[in-house]
Amino acid sequence: MTQDAAPRKGRPRRGRAAAIQTVAVEAVTWTLDRPPTINDVARLAHVSKKTVSRVINQSPFVNEETRTIINGIIEQIGYVPSPQARGLAFQRSFLLGLVYDNPNAQFIVNIQEGVLAACRLAGFELVVHPCDQKSPHFLNDAKQFVQRQNLDGVIVVPPASENPQLVEVLRDLGCRYVRLSAVSLDEAANMVVYNDRQGAAEVAEHLAALGHRDIGFIAGPSRHRSAHERRESFVGALKSHGITLRPEMVEEGAYTFESGEVCATRLLTREPRPTAIFASNDEMAAGVYKTAQRLGISIPRDLTIVGFDDSPIATRLWPSLTTVRLPAKDLGRLAAEKLIIRISSDEEEGHTATGVVSRMVVRESSVPPRG
Amino acid sequence: MTQDAAPRKGRPRRGRAAAIQTVAVEAVTWTLDRPPTINDVARLAHVSKKTVSRVINQSPFVNEETRTIINGIIEQIGYVPSPQARGLAFQRSFLLGLVYDNPNAQFIVNIQEGVLAACRLAGFELVVHPCDQKSPHFLNDAKQFVQRQNLDGVIVVPPASENPQLVEVLRDLGCRYVRLSAVSLDEAANMVVYNDRQGAAEVAEHLAALGHRDIGFIAGPSRHRSAHERRESFVGALKSHGITLRPEMVEEGAYTFESGEVCATRLLTREPRPTAIFASNDEMAAGVYKTAQRLGISIPRDLTIVGFDDSPIATRLWPSLTTVRLPAKDLGRLAAEKLIIRISSDEEEGHTATGVVSRMVVRESSVPPRG
DNA sequence: TCAATAAATGACACCGGTTTCCTAAAGGGG
DNA sequence: CCCCTTTAGGAAACCGGTGTCATTTATTGA
Numbered sequence: 001m002t003q004d005a006a007p008r009k010g011r012p013r014r015g016r017a018a019a020i021q022t023v024a025v026e027a028v029t030w031t032l033d034r035p036p037t038i039n040d041v042a043r044l045a046h047v048s049k050k051t052v053s054r055v056i057n058q059s060p061f062v063n064e065e066t067r068t069i070i071n072g073i074i075e076q077i078g079y080v081p082s083p084q085a086r087g088l089a090f091q092r093s094f095l096l097g098l099v100y101d102n103p104n105a106q107f108i109v110n111i112q113e114g115v116l117a118a119c120r121l122a123g124f125e126l127v128v129h130p131c132d133q134k135s136p137h138f139l140n141d142a143k144q145f146v147q148r149q150n151l152d153g154v155i156v157v158p159p160a161s162e163n164p165q166l167v168e169v170l171r172d173l174g175c176r177y178v179r180l181s182a183v184s185l186d187e188a189a190n191m192v193v194y195n196d197r198q199g200a201a202e203v204a205e206h207l208a209a210l211g212h213r214d215i216g217f218i219a220g221p222s223r224h225r226s227a228h229e230r231r232e233s234f235v236g237a238l239k240s241h242g243i244t245l246r247p248e249m250v251e252e253g254a255y256t257f258e259s260g261e262v263c264a265t266r267l268l269t270r271e272p273r274p275t276a277i278f279a280s281n282d283e284m285a286a287g288v289y290k291t292a293q294r295l296g297i298s299i300p301r302d303l304t305i306v307g308f309d310d311s312p313i314a315t316r317l318w319p320s321l322t323t324v325r326l327p328a329k330d331l332g333r334l335a336a337e338k339l340i341i342r343i344s345s346d347e348e349e350g351h352t353a354t355g356v357v358s359r360m361v362v363r364e365s366s367v368p369p370r371g
Numbered sequence: 372m373t374q375d376a377a378p379r380k381g382r383p384r385r386g387r388a389a390a391i392q393t394v395a396v397e398a399v400t401w402t403l404d405r406p407p408t409i410n411d412v413a414r415l416a417h418v419s420k421k422t423v424s425r426v427i428n429q430s431p432f433v434n435e436e437t438r439t440i441i442n443g444i445i446e447q448i449g450y451v452p453s454p455q456a457r458g459l460a461f462q463r464s465f466l467l468g469l470v471y472d473n474p475n476a477q478f479i480v481n482i483q484e485g486v487l488a489a490c491r492l493a494g495f496e497l498v499v500h501p502c503d504q505k506s507p508h509f510l511n512d513a514k515q516f517v518q519r520q521n522l523d524g525v526i527v528v529p530p531a532s533e534n535p536q537l538v539e540v541l542r543d544l545g546c547r548y549v550r551l552s553a554v555s556l557d558e559a560a561n562m563v564v565y566n567d568r569q570g571a572a573e574v575a576e577h578l579a580a581l582g583h584r585d586i587g588f589i590a591g592p593s594r595h596r597s598a599h600e601r602r603e604s605f606v607g608a609l610k611s612h613g614i615t616l617r618p619e620m621v622e623e624g625a626y627t628f629e630s631g632e633v634c635a636t637r638l639l640t641r642e643p644r645p646t647a648i649f650a651s652n653d654e655m656a657a658g659v660y661k662t663a664q665r666l667g668i669s670i671p672r673d674l675t676i677v678g679f680d681d682s683p684i685a686t687r688l689w690p691s692l693t694t695v696r697l698p699a700k701d702l703g704r705l706a707a708e709k710l711i712i713r714i715s716s717d718e719e720e721g722h723t724a725t726g727v728v729s730r731m732v733v734r735e736s737s738v739p740p741r742g
Numbered sequence: 743t744c745a746a747t748a749a750a751t752g753a754c755a756c757c758g759g760t761t762t763c764c765t766a767a768a769g770g771g772g
Numbered sequence: 773c774c775c776c777t778t779t780a781g782g783a784a785a786c787c788g789g790t791g792t793c794a795t796t797t798a799t800t801g802a
Contacts, residue, residue, distance in 0.1 A: 037758055048782045053760060061780060080518040084464065085758035087455035088787050095498075095520070105480040105683075113501055125520050127466075127496045130484055147451040149466070149496050257687060286687040293689045312476075313687055316628055316657040318664045408788055419752045424790060434750060456788030459757050 036079045044077070045070050056081055087150070096339060097154040098128050099142060099166075103256075104283070106311050107328050111157055111180075114332025122340045127151065133160060139169050146175045153177060153339040155332070159224050161185075176342050178335045182226035189342065192335045192354050196226050196308075197233035199324030199358030203306050204237030206322070206360060207276050210368045212304060216267040216274035217245055218260060218284050219252045227255075230280045230308060249274060253284045260287020268295055268303075275369035276304035282311045282323055289317055300367040310361055319364035326358045407450045415448070416441050427452055458521070467710060468498045468525040470513060470537075474627075475654070477682050478699050482528055482551075485703025493711045498522065504531060510540050517546045524548060524710040526703070530595050532556075547713055549706045553597035560713065563706045563725050567597050567679075568604035570695030570729030574677050575608030577693070577731060578647050581739045583675060587638040587645035588616055589631060589655050590623045598626075601651050601679060620645060624655045631658020639666055639674075646740035647675035653682045653694055660688055671738040681732055690735035697729045 038056075042049040047066065054062045055070045062070075073079070087093045096119060100108055116126055129145045131138060146154060153176040160166060161179040167186070170177045179186055182196045207215055217234060220227025235245050248270060251263035260279055264287055267274055279285035285307030289299060297303050300319060307314060310325035334354050409427075413420040418437065425433045426441045444450070458464045467490060471479055487497055500516045502509060517525060524547040531537060532550040538557070541548045550557055553567045578586055588605060591598025606616050619641060622634035631650055635658055638645055650656040656678030660670060668674050671690055678685060681696035705725050 039758075049759080050761090050783085051781060054781085057760085063780060066780080082459070082758050083520050084455050084458035085787090086760080088453070088459055088758080088789085089760040091787075093455065105476040109476040109479055109501075112499055116499070116501065123519070125498045125500075125516070127498050128483055128487070129496075130480075130487065145496075148494070149454050257683075283687075290687070290689045312628075313684060316654075316661070316684055316687070318661045410788075420789080421753085421791090422751060425751085428790085432750060437750080453788050456757090457790080459759085459788080460790035462757075 035082075036077045038079070038081065040077065041070065041073050041079050044073050092343075093150045093152050094124050095149055095151050096124050096126050096336065097145060097149075097151040098126055099131060099145070099154055099156045099160055100129070101131050101133055101160045102157055104309070104311065107309070107326075108157070110328035111155075111332035111335075114329035114334075115155060115336040116332075117329075118333050118336035118340060122344070124152070124336075124340060131160060133163060139165055142166055143169050143173065146170065146173050151175060152343050155335045155339060156180065158182070158226060162223070162225050176339060178339045180331055180335055182224075182229040185225070189338070192331060192338060192356075194226075194326060194331055194355055195357045196229040196324075196326070199308065199326070199360055200230045200233035201237035202360035203278055203308075203322075203324060204234050204241065204243075206362065206366065207278065207304070207306070208238065208241035208243055210276075210304065210366060212276040212369050213243060214272050214274045214276075214369075215243065215245060215249065216277040217250045218263045218267070218277065218279040218288070219250060220280040220284075221254050222252065224255065227280060234278060253280065253287075255281050255283060257283045257287045257290075260284030261291050262287075264288040264291035265295075268292065268297060274303075276306070276366070278306045278308075280308055282307035282309045282314050282321060285321055285323070286313055286317060289321075300365050301370060304366045304369070306366055308358075314361075314363070317365070322361065322363045322366040324358045324360050327356050330356050406453075407448045409450070409452065411448065412441065412444050412450050415444050463714075464521045464523050465495050466498050466520055466522050467495050467707065468500055468516060468520075468522040470500050470502060470516070470525055470527045470531055472502050472504055472531045473528055475652075475680070475682065478680070478697075479528070481699035482526075482703035482706075485700035485705075486526060486707040487703075488700075489704045489707035489711060493715070495523070495707075495711060502531060504534060510536055513537055514540050514544065517541065517544050522546060523714050526706045526710060527551065529553070529597060533594070533596050547710060549710045551702055551706055553595075553600040556596070560709070563702060563709060563727075565597075565697060565702055565726055566728045567600040567695075567697070570679065570697070570731055571601045571604035572608035573731035574649055574679075574693075574695060575605050575612065575614075577733065577737065578649065578675070578677070579609065579612040579614060581647075581675065581737060583647040583740050584614060585643050585645045585647075585740075586614065586616060586620065587648040588621045589634045589638070589648065589650040589659070590621060591651040591655075592623065592625045595626065598651060605649060624651065624658075626652050626654060628654045628658045628661075631655030632662050633658075635659040635662035636666075639663065639668060645674075647677070647737070649677045651679055653678035653680045653685050653692060656692055656694070657684055657688060660692075671736050672741060675737045675740070677737055679729075685732075685734070688736075693734045693737040694732055695729045696732050698727050701727050 038049045038052050041052045045052065047070065051062065051066065052070055055067050083094060096115065098112065098115060102108055112126065119126055127149060131141055154170060155178050156166065157180045161181050162185065177190060178192060179190055180192050182194055184191050184193050219231045238245055249267065251266055253259035253263045260283060263284065264277065267277060268291060277288050279288055285305055288305050292299055292303050299305060305321060307321050307323040310323045314321040314323045334356065338354060409420045409423050412423045416423065418441065422433065422437065423441055426438050454465060467486065469483065469486060473479055483497065490497055498520060502512055525541060526549050527537065528551045532552050533556065548561060549563060550561055551563050553565055555562050555564050590602045609616055620638065622637055624630035624634045631654060634655065635648065638648060639662060648659050650659055656676055659676050663670050663674050670676060676692060678692050678694040681694045685692040685694045705727065709725060
């Protein structure tokens with residue numbers, strides 16, 4: 001059976017090295033009409049495909065010389081392993097999914113960038129999946145998404161990440177996932193948490209230090225965890241500076257520009273009129289700008305405004321908006337790194353919680369109150 | 372060899388239907404510890420895997436009853452074909468790539484949404500790839516991107532789409548692609564063109580009709596085809612209304628907010644000061660707003676401003692910005708549909724050019740000049 | 743009645759990798 | 773000098789689908 005292999009073994013080093021020279025010429029001459037496969041490489045190198053496979057996968061049990069020869073051929077004929085075949089044998093797709101229903105485009109693009117930075121290093125690619133929690137197909141869509149391409153892992157951003165049913169679906173599917181949220185909702189291994197409390201507290205301190213006492217607050221929608229975090233931290237920090245936020249000075253918005261306008265209109269027609277408004281995100285802060293301008297209230301002379309997110313609009317507005325920076329790209333990178341480690345080390349690791357901290361960025365829209 | 376198959380054939384209908392009942396129970400009882408494969412389905416249905424394959428692929432040569440039985444089992448055990456195995460056999464990945472270096476996040480997210488709408492219908496998924504034309508690895512990155520997951524097709528958005536070397540790489544790879552651009556740079560089958568001329572001409576007409584004569588223009592960077600289109604069309608349409616754009620009233624920006632500020636500063640300190648400024652995109656228009664406000668020029672009383680893109684910022688600004696809407700989502704959908712047709716019909720079709728037209732949206736920032 | 747034809751299905755190789763198991767040769771110690 | 777270990781590499785099965793071609797059965801026309 002295997003006796004015929006023996007005679008071929010004589011003087012392996014020289015024999016192979018010499019063969020290569022010829023082979024190289026062959027390779028250049030040939031010009032295959034199809035992408036080269038591992039078999040082509042094996043044939044040209046006069047080795048078995050398994051040895052080529054070993055080289056590809058960095059196995060240490062390959063002679064240095066053999067490795068060099070094979071790598072040379074791979075380079076020359078431009079061989080790239082078929083991801084399908086690889087995936088089939090490995091039971092892996094080297095694909096990560098990103099599930100989002102966040103309307104903030106800049107946030108999504110930043111997350112994508114961060115995720116991809118980590119993916120690139122590990123040889124993964126990213127498949128995106130916008131979705132809609134209000135749709136009746138939401139859960140089924142997500143399921144199909146994971147199954148259709150057999151994703152190795154999924155990253156879910158808020159607010160979808162805060163949907164327990166979605167997480168259940170992912171868990172049932174046996175699909176590894178990492179969730180982004182402002183609070184820890186899961187085992188540490190499945191979460192990347194961003195600390196909104198820090199930023200909100202800094203805003204409270206900032207406003208207090210400037211001398212504001214009549215402060216308005218526009219909260220986010222209560223279904224968002226971040227809305228709670230920002231609100232509680234802000235209120236708590238104000239209180240610790242001896243300032244109590246009266247209930248009528250709080251309005252709940254929807255994290256949208258329009259809701260910011262509505263809430264601002266209510267706040268700015270109250271007596272006493274607040275000298276500062278903290279909106280829970282920049283979109284709503286932009287709504288406050290528009291309303292103030294419409295009402296003839298000068299920013300920042302008559303009204304200090306602070307936002308949250310540090311989205312591009314913060315610098316586009318005039319005067320530029322004091323806000324809190326949420327490092328979305330880092331968030332994406334951390335999530336992807338976490339996911340990839342778990343996929344590669346092939347089982348649940350009890351990782352420590354990772355997260356990023358938000359910090360205030362002071363710009364032109366916040367000044368001491370008049371008088 | 373095949374004689375053993377004969378006896379099993381007796382009374383196929385009843386036999387199979389009866390078997391199913393049992394099988395159904397088995398399936399529920401079993402709970403496999405691995406995802407079910409086509410073999411599991413075949414075994415439970417007492418058919419060959421080939422027949423299951425036929426059902427999956429909607430082959431017409433399957434008995435209606437058999438099909439029903441197999442579909443029932445597929446449903447029950449939750450079988451989903453492995454994309455890796457499918458891809459390996461089909462030589463397809465069912466993956467589309469999106470290559471972009473466009474800094475406009477909203478544009479990218481909209482494109483993604485449109486592309487995915489088309490993908491969903493055809494069973495494709497989308498892999499994203501932000502890139503940087505200025506990087507020395509740009510072309511190699513793109514190549515790796517296509518090869519690593521063996522993408523079936525790639526959609527390239529501007530300005531990367533206007534890079535001829537990138538296209539050459541894709542062509543060499545034998546990878547189907549569709550480019551988005553403001554001008555046709557390629558065979559019709561490879562392009563989706565958006566008509567910026569229409570929108571720019573409408574702006575010219577609008578400004579002329581309002582009575583503006585001293586008009587400033589901020590062009591986009593010359594490496595963008597869209598910049599040329601917008602400029603030429605605007606200048607041409609003004610001329611046809613008897614208005615000539617003097618050279619000192621034209622500045623070239625970089626499609627960024629900051630460049631908008633710089634150009635606006637130059638335009639607004641000239642004599643005679645323009646009564647209207649058309650910026651080639653909304654970002655730069657936002658820069659004009661900021662500059663005008665800084666200089667104490669009232670918008671729109673002293674200065675009419677018009678942008679291009681209808682990005683979210685257009686409505687966030689105060690007063691809201693007259694601009695031109697570029698239907699990015701439709702653009703993405705068209706590109707994906709085109710690509711998918713070519714992939715599925717398995718060879719270059721000489722399609723007609725597809726495209727979308729931009730239209731002006733009038734808001735509050737454009738009014739007749741004072742006096 | 744008997745091919746000839748069509749419909750439904752199966753057997754088997756194949757896609758391009760990996761894993762498992764095995765062999766051969768070289769080096770090292772007693 | 774022999775046995776054992778280590779190193780290098782190969783053969784064949786396998787991953788989960790699809791293509792090709794053959795086979796079986798039912799239907800049809802002469």
